Amino acid sequence: MNKDTSSAKPLAEMVEENLIQYIIENDMQAGDRIPNEFELAEKLGVSRSTIREAVKLLVSRNVLVIRRGAGTYVSDKKGIAEDPLGLAFVHDKYALAMDLLDVRIILEPEIASMAAIKATDEEIEQIVDQCRKVEELYEKGEDHRLEDVKFHELIARCSRNVVIEKIIPVINTAVVLFADITKRKLKQETISTHRDIADAIRSRDPGAAKYAMMMHLIYNRQMIAKLIKERDEK
Amino acid sequence: MNKDTSSAKPLAEMVEENLIQYIIENDMQAGDRIPNEFELAEKLGVSRSTIREAVKLLVSRNVLVIRRGAGTYVSDKKGIAEDPLGLAFVHDKYALAMDLLDVRIILEPEIASMAAIKATDEEIEQIVDQCRKVEELYEKGEDHRLEDVKFHELIARCSRNVVIEKIIPVINTAVVLFADITKRKLKQETISTHRDIADAIRSRDPGAAKYAMMMHLIYNRQMIAKLIKERDEK
Known part of the structure; x- marks a missing residue:
C-alpha cells in the first residue's frame, strides 16, 4: 500500500484535474452520480487504484461524496472545502x-x-x-x-x-x-x-x-x- | 488496502483534528517538522496507517507538506486550500x-x-x-x-x-x-x-x-x- 499510494500521487493529481474537467464538461450538478471505478479507469486509461486515490482527494475537497454501497456523487458543497481559509x-x-x-x-x-x-x-x-x-x-x-x-x-x-x-x-x-x-x-x-x-x-x-x-x-x-x-x- | 482505508476513514478524520490541535497547542509555524509516523501513532494510540491517512487529508488541505525523504512539515499555505471557493x-x-x-x-x-x-x-x-x-x-x-x-x-x-x-x-x-x-x-x-x-x-x-x-x-x-x-x- 505504501509504495502504491506514494508512487500514484502525482498521477492521481492529474486524474483529479481530469475528473474536474469531466464534471464541468458534462455540466454535472450536485447529486449527479459519476461513473464507477471500472468505467473511469477505462475512460482515463489509468488503474483503479489511481482513480480511487483521485476520488479520495476530490472527496477531501468536497467536490465528490461517496455514498456507501450506492456510488460516488457530485457533492452539494460545490468544492468548497471545510474551513477553506484555515x-x-x-x-x-x-x-x-x-x-x-x-x-x-x-x-x-x-x-x-x-x-x-x-x-x-x-x-x-x-x-x-x-x-x-x-x-x-x-x-x-x-x-x-x-x-x-x-x-x-x-x-x-x-x-x-x-x-x-x-x-x-x-x-x-x-x-x-x-x-x-x-x-x-x-x-x-x-x-x-x-x-x-x-x-x-x-x-x-x-x-x-x-x-x-x-x-x-x-x-x-x-x-x-x-x-x-x-x-x-x- | 481497500478495506483498511474505508474502515479507517472516520478514525482518520478524528486523528486529523487531533493533529490540528497538536499544531495549534505547540504553536507550530510554517516549516516546522511534525513528529514521524511511529511517534505520532504511539502518541495518539492509533495505527501507522491511520496516521498516514490523516496526514494525507491534511496535505490535501494544505496544512501539512511532505518532503520526500525528509519528513512532514507544517505547510506555508496555512491550511488555505487550492481554489478554496470552488x-x-x-x-x-x-x-x-x-x-x-x-x-x-x-x-x-x-x-x-x-x-x-x-x-x-x-x-x-x-x-x-x-x-x-x-x-x-x-x-x-x-x-x-x-x-x-x-x-x-x-x-x-x-x-x-x-x-x-x-x-x-x-x-x-x-x-x-x-x-x-x-x-x-x-x-x-x-x-x-x-x-x-x-x-x-x-x-x-x-x-x-x-x-x-x-x-x-x-x-x-x-x-x-x-x-x-x-x-x-x-
Whole structure:
C-alpha cells in the first residue's frame, strides 16, 4: 500500500484535474452520480487504484461524496472545502470574532442592498420564511445558529454574484465554528434587525436593506468589543 | 488496502483534528517538522496507517507538506486550500471576472484605507518595492501577474485583519487562475494607479489610498464590461 499510494500521487493529481474537467464538461450538478471505478479507469486509461486515490482527494475537497454501497456523487458543497481559509489555526478567538465581523460589515450591507434590487419574488418569500424560522428557534431556546447562517446565505444568493454566494457562507459558518463568542446575548436585537432586513428586501428598498444589515452587524460588533474589554480586564 | 482505508476513514478524520490541535497547542509555524509516523501513532494510540491517512487529508488541505525523504512539515499555505471557493466550477469566465472584481471593489478600497493607517514603516517600504517590481515586469513585457497579486496581498496584510489577509490572496489568485480576461490591456492604468496607491499609503493618507484603489479597480471594471460587451456582440 505504501509504495502504491506514494508512487500514484502525482498521477492521481492529474486524474483529479481530469475528473474536474469531466464534471464541468458534462455540466454535472450536485447529486449527479459519476461513473464507477471500472468505467473511469477505462475512460482515463489509468488503474483503479489511481482513480480511487483521485476520488479520495476530490472527496477531501468536497467536490465528490461517496455514498456507501450506492456510488460516488457530485457533492452539494460545490468544492468548497471545510474551513477553506484555515481559520481553525487562528489562536485568539476573540480577535477572530472581531475580524470576521469587520469583514461582514464591509460586505453584507452592500449585499443586502443588491438583494433588495435583484431578488425574485420566490427568493423574497424564502428569506421571509427563513427569518421566521430563526426567530422561532430563538424563542424556543433552541440552537438557531445554522439557520441564521442560512438566512444570510439566502440573501447573499440574491446578489447574483457567484463569489459573494460562496464567500458569505464560509465567513458566517466560521463565526459559528471558530468564533462564537456572542452566543445568545443578542436575542432581541437579532430578531428585530433580521425582521428589518427581510422587510426592506421585500419592499425592494436597497437603502433600507443596507442600513438594516449595518445595524444588525453593529449590534454584534458592539457586543464583541464589550466581551473583548471584559476579557482584557480580567 | 481497500478495506483498511474505508474502515479507517472516520478514525482518520478524528486523528486529523487531533493533529490540528497538536499544531495549534505547540504553536507550530510554517516549516516546522511534525513528529514521524511511529511517534505520532504511539502518541495518539492509533495505527501507522491511520496516521498516514490523516496526514494525507491534511496535505490535501494544505496544512501539512511532505518532503520526500525528509519528513512532514507544517505547510506555508496555512491550511488555505487550492481554489478554496470552488471557482474552477464556474462556467462563464467573463461573468466570473466581473463578480471577482465587484467583490474586490467592495473590499479593497476599505483595505487600502486601513493599510494607510496601520502599516509599519517596514511594510510601507515592502509595498513601495513591490510596486516597483510589478512595474519593471510590466515594462519588460514579462509576466507580472503573481507579483501583482503579492502587491495586493502586502496591502491586505497591513489591515491587521486575519480574515482579510487570507481572503484577498484567494480572490486575487482566482483572477489569475480562472478569470484573467483583461490580460495586458491596462498597462499604463495599472502602473499609475499602483503608484498612487503606494504613495497614498506611504503618506499615511487613508482617503487617498481608498480612492486610488477604487480608481485602480474601476479601470479594471470598465475593461471587463467592454470585453463582455464585445463578446456578446459577436
